[in-house]
Amino acid sequence: MQILTEEQIVRVGGGVIDANEGADMILALGAMGGPATFCFALPIAAALFYLS
Numbered sequence: 001m002q003i004l005t006e007e008q009i010v011r012v013g014g015g016v017i018d019a020n021e022g023a024d025m026i027l028a029l030g031a032m033g034g035p036a037t038f039c040f041a042l043p044i045a046a047a048l049f050y051l052s
Contacts, residue, residue: 023048 004012023045030041 019048019051 026041026045026048027038030038030045033041
């Protein structure tokens with residue numbers, strides 16, 4: 001057994017999603033779920049935008 005390099009980890013994991021892409025996905029899923037879901041998703045997405 002050997003330790004994986006960072007390149008191998010990224011290849012297996014399919015890449016990395018940054019905070020902006022994560023916030024966009026949360027907003028999109030919240031918008032599809034309806035107004036209550038969007039109101040729940042909005043502060044989470046805002047926090048991710050703030051962190052990035």
